[in-house]
Amino acid sequence: xxxxxNDYYNPFFSHIYVEKAVRNHPxxxxxLQNFPRAAVILIDHYKDVFCRKGQxxxxxxxxxxxxxxxxxxxxIYPGAPVCxxxxxxxxxxxxxxxxxxxxxxYCYLKGMxxxxxxxxxxxxxxxxxxxKKLLEERAVYLCISYDTDLLAMEPITGYVKEWNAFxxxxxxxxxxxxxxxxTKSADCLFWQRHLPAAGIIYAITLSPQAVIDxxxxxxxxxxxxxxxxxxxxxxxFSVRLCFDPMIYCRDWKQQYGEMLRQVxxxxxxxxxxxxxxxxxRVSQDYLKKMRKTRPGSAVVQFPYQNDNGVYHYSKxxxxxxxxxxxxxxxxxxxxxxxxxxx
Amino acid sequence: MIYIVTAMxxxxxxxxxxxxxxxxxxxxxxxxxxxxxxxxxLIISGTGSLPAAAAVSSICTEYKAGSxxxxxxxxxxxxxxxxxxxxxxxxxxxxxxxxxxxxxKISELSTGKTFYPDLLYRxxxxxxQIVTGPRxxxxxxxxxxxxxxxADFYLYDMEAAAxxxxxxxxxxxxxxxxxxxxxxxxxxxxxxPRQIQELVGQNMESxxxxxxxxxAILREESQSDILQSRPAQAAYEKLCLALHCxxxxxxxxxxxxxxxxLSGVDYGSVVEEMYREGKLPCKDKREGKQCFEELKKRLx
Numbered sequence: 001x002x003x004x005x006n007d008y009y010n011p012f013f014s015h016i017y018v019e020k021a022v023r024n025h026p027x028x029x030x031x032l033q034n035f036p037r038a039a040v041i042l043i044d045h046y047k048d049v050f051c052r053k054g055q056x057x058x059x060x061x062x063x064x065x066x067x068x069x070x071x072x073x074x075x076i077y078p079g080a081p082v083c084x085x086x087x088x089x090x091x092x093x094x095x096x097x098x099x100x101x102x103x104x105x106y107c108y109l110k111g112m113x114x115x116x117x118x119x120x121x122x123x124x125x126x127x128x129x130x131x132k133k134l135l136e137e138r139a140v141y142l143c144i145s146y147d148t149d150l151l152a153m154e155p156i157t158g159y160v161k162e163w164n165a166f167x168x169x170x171x172x173x174x175x176x177x178x179x180x181x182x183t184k185s186a187d188c189l190f191w192q193r194h195l196p197a198a199g200i201i202y203a204i205t206l207s208p209q210a211v212i213d214x215x216x217x218x219x220x221x222x223x224x225x226x227x228x229x230x231x232x233x234x235x236x237f238s239v240r241l242c243f244d245p246m247i248y249c250r251d252w253k254q255q256y257g258e259m260l261r262q263v264x265x266x267x268x269x270x271x272x273x274x275x276x277x278x279x280x281r282v283s284q285d286y287l288k289k290m291r292k293t294r295p296g297s298a299v300v301q302f303p304y305q306n307d308n309g310v311y312h313y314s315k316x317x318x319x320x321x322x323x324x325x326x327x328x329x330x331x332x333x334x335x336x337x338x339x340x341x342x
Numbered sequence: 343m344i345y346i347v348t349a350m351x352x353x354x355x356x357x358x359x360x361x362x363x364x365x366x367x368x369x370x371x372x373x374x375x376x377x378x379x380x381x382x383x384l385i386i387s388g389t390g391s392l393p394a395a396a397a398v399s400s401i402c403t404e405y406k407a408g409s410x411x412x413x414x415x416x417x418x419x420x421x422x423x424x425x426x427x428x429x430x431x432x433x434x435x436x437x438x439x440x441x442x443x444x445x446x447k448i449s450e451l452s453t454g455k456t457f458y459p460d461l462l463y464r465x466x467x468x469x470x471q472i473v474t475g476p477r478x479x480x481x482x483x484x485x486x487x488x489x490x491x492x493a494d495f496y497l498y499d500m501e502a503a504a505x506x507x508x509x510x511x512x513x514x515x516x517x518x519x520x521x522x523x524x525x526x527x528x529x530x531x532x533x534x535p536r537q538i539q540e541l542v543g544q545n546m547e548s549x550x551x552x553x554x555x556x557x558a559i560l561r562e563e564s565q566s567d568i569l570q571s572r573p574a575q576a577a578y579e580k581l582c583l584a585l586h587c588x589x590x591x592x593x594x595x596x597x598x599x600x601x602x603x604l605s606g607v608d609y610g611s612v613v614e615e616m617y618r619e620g621k622l623p624c625k626d627k628r629e630g631k632q633c634f635e636e637l638k639k640r641l642x
Contacts, residue, residue, distance in 0.1 A: 008463050008464060008555060008559045009462055010463065010464055015461055017458070039469055041446055041447055048458065052457075052458065052514075053510060054510060054513065054514030054515065054517075055460070055516065059563065060460065060462065060516065062462065063461075063462040063463075249605070250607070296604060297604070298604035298605040301597065301600045302601050303597040303598045303601055
């Protein structure tokens with residue numbers, strides 16, 4: 001039987017909520033130009049829409065709406081302990097966009113946010129100012145695409161281009177700015193239209209095609225991600241390959257082995273900046289919510305172990321999965337370039 | 343279940359006729375009508391915020407809205423006034439009497455609060471903002487001045503904000519819609535019940551289509567626990583007994599079985615094999631714990 005779902009839902013960004021305070025902001029106007037047919041609804045504060053009680057994240061993702069707002073209060077946060085710092089001191093992250101156009105079943109955003117709608121903060125200039133302040137004191141390692149996929153949103157926001165331009169203005173060699181942009185996007189046009197900026201690392205997340213098919217809905221295929229990574233490397237961009245999160249399935253060895261075979265065939269591993277490896281882990285509060293909202297998802301319903309509030313695979317399985325991948329990677333990548341999350 | 347809330351009988355009548363609703367005589371405080379399938383329930387609240395909130399609360403409590411596995415939806419339908427920026431004379435000309443709107447923003451005049459129902463589903467209606475006030479629009483001509491200047495056009499009623507607020511105790515913003523038909527632009531005292539009935543009746547075709555669509559998608563969205571089926575539940579309970587599960591262990595077992603069912607692992611065969619091998623049933627808790635460890639290894 002044909003599913004009713006796609007026929008019944010409004011198209012993406014059919015409704016755009018705009019904070020009154022930013023309705024005349026140049027970025028608001030630029031973003032709205034992409035959606036001439038959208039209904040624009042003025043709001044006082046983004047939380048009036050984003051933080052309503054009783055929202056259904058999963059259904060909202062079927063008909064995602066956009067909220068344009070100004071980010072206030074804390075703009076830069078210290079990096080979370082479950083995130084890889086790649087040996088960098090002064091690890092921070094910022095969220096200029098909240099939520100993602102992709103729908104990965106295991107994504108912690110589904111446990112973290114009350115809404116499946118997306119928030120784009122248009123006052124990037126305030127975030128840049130905060131970063132500059134931090135840079136006056138120390139070098140900064142800043143992840144800007146944790147709570148979204150910034151590169152996937154690039155045709156709408158143009159934010160990666162703006163971060164690129166900002167990074168190029170930070171030239172103090174003693175207090176360097178290193179930015180990580182994590183993505184599953186495979187938009188080769190971006191590499192073709194822009195020039196690499198020193199200090200910006202594009203962290204491309206790779207998964208076996210079986211995992212992509214089962215859990216990473218709306219994301220590009222492994223082949224497309226690899227083609228994109230190859231193009232980025234060829235054009236001189238810094239590329240990090242992220243095998244994180246690794247997702248268990250019964251034939252995980254075969255799936256991850258096959259994936260690496262494809263990676264090695266497509267990518268010149270000598271040119272990559274580094275790789276990260278990590279099995280799935282998530283805070284207990286997030287998983288509790290994810291299990292409630294996604295009762296039919298195998299990856300969410302896996303019987304994980306809970307240690308100090310973090311759910312993860314058993315120690316034995318974690319070591320097996322990560323060890324397997326690391327051993328294969330070592331054949332092509334120097335050990336010092338392989339980062340395990342723990 | 344789809345709950346339809348109207349303020350007046352005249353607004354309800356076209357629904358009662360269209361869906362052949364029967365009055366539920368067990369209700370004494372509000373008039374309640376049900377269809378034969380148990381999929382539609384209509385309640386007539388009376389006009390104003392307080393009656394609307396009381397009616398929503400009454401019906402949602404009675405039928406356990408939002409707590410069952412089947413999806414629920416609350417639909418507020420009724421007539422409304424129209425507030426435009428035009429002069430009084432122009433407004434008479436511009437009044438879109440009979441036009442049906444889907445509300446995308448609900449403001450409460452008395453508190454200044456604003457509510458945003460989700461608009462997930464495709465529809466054929468024009469969208470508009472609505473303001474809910476405590477009195478008919480004619481009696482508060484200053485209302486327009488309190489609304490700010492963000493839109494040229496508003497709807498005005500006396501229930502929507504209350505229906506949303508009362509409904510949100512039971513349902514999420516994705517489970518409520520507000521359909522309003524313009525009956526006047528400030529001269530509501532001239533609108534008769536017969537006219538109201540006709541205005542709603544004229545729009546019944548498109549409202550019916552919306553309800554039919556909602557019914558279909560609610561059926562599709564109903565999610566149930568994969569282990570809720572009677573055989574799966576019976577097998578789980580039998581295994582719990584065989585393993586002498588504590589409540590923590592029972593929870594862990596359930597999570598394992600749920601994962602196996604979702605990922606296509608035939609846990610039934612694994613369990614049967616352990617019975618054949620004499621490892622199940624276990625004689626006590628200690629043995630049960632050991633056996634559970636082995637079962638986990640075999641399953642994953």
